[in-house]
Amino acid sequence: AQSVTQLDSQVPVFEEAPVELRCNYSSSVSVYLFWYVQYPNQGLQLLLKYLSGSTLVKGINGFEAEFNKSQTSFHLRKPSVHISDTAEYFCAVRRYNNNDMRFGAGTRLTVKP
Amino acid sequence: DVKVTQSSRYLVKRTGEKVFLECVQDMDHENMFWYRQDPGLGLRLIYFSYDVKMKEKGDIPEGYSVSREKKERFSLILESASTNQTSMYLCASSFPTGASYGYTFGSGTRLTVV
Secondary structure, X not given: OOEEEEOOOEEEEEOOOOEEEOEEEEOOOOEEEEEEEEOOOOOEEEEEEEXXXXXXXXXXXXXXXXXXXXXXXXXXXXXXXXXXXXXXXXEEEEEOOOOOEEEOOOEEEEEEO | OOOEEEOOOEEEEOOOOOEEEEEEEOOOOOEEEEEXXXXXXXXXXXXXEOOXXXXXXXXXXXXXXXXXXXXXXXXXXEOOOXXXXXXXXXXXXXXXXXXXXXXXXXXOEEEXXX
């Protein structure tokens, strides 16, 4: 089965600073990769996904992520964060031809003024 | 927009009660899922369903059952609620295998068992 490790449980940053949220996965087969965001008291919302092709994928709200097959990583980045980016972020992996998705434990991003 | 609707945002139940959590989606998705979310543990899959009347166990099915009598509705049942089932429960739906879609999530039900 596939698994996902988010390397940081909490990431505090100041407004307008760059941020990277780290995600590593393990799987014996090819996978799709996703990042979701959860704002307080809400469900999860899709930020971006990697399916195939270009390893750099762009998502909503200025986020992007890079798929690195050799390092089995899918780190999420934003060059300049806003207060409104404060939320919990989940990395997830779904195997080809498989229905269920596995999530990491989440990274709580706190943007300070 | 696809909508996944969970019938309750907050629930408080007593130990030993039978609890029903309801989820309805309006996008004709074949797949539906129930997760529980706990701090530091992320989302853990309880049960999922590929089609009406079909169900598969996820990683933590103990103490739970599910029902899918109609395509749009997927119910999670706590047969005899216990305090360790206090959690946030999230329902999701998606198109089936081979379609490179993510999931659409409901807003969650925060269940407290006292």
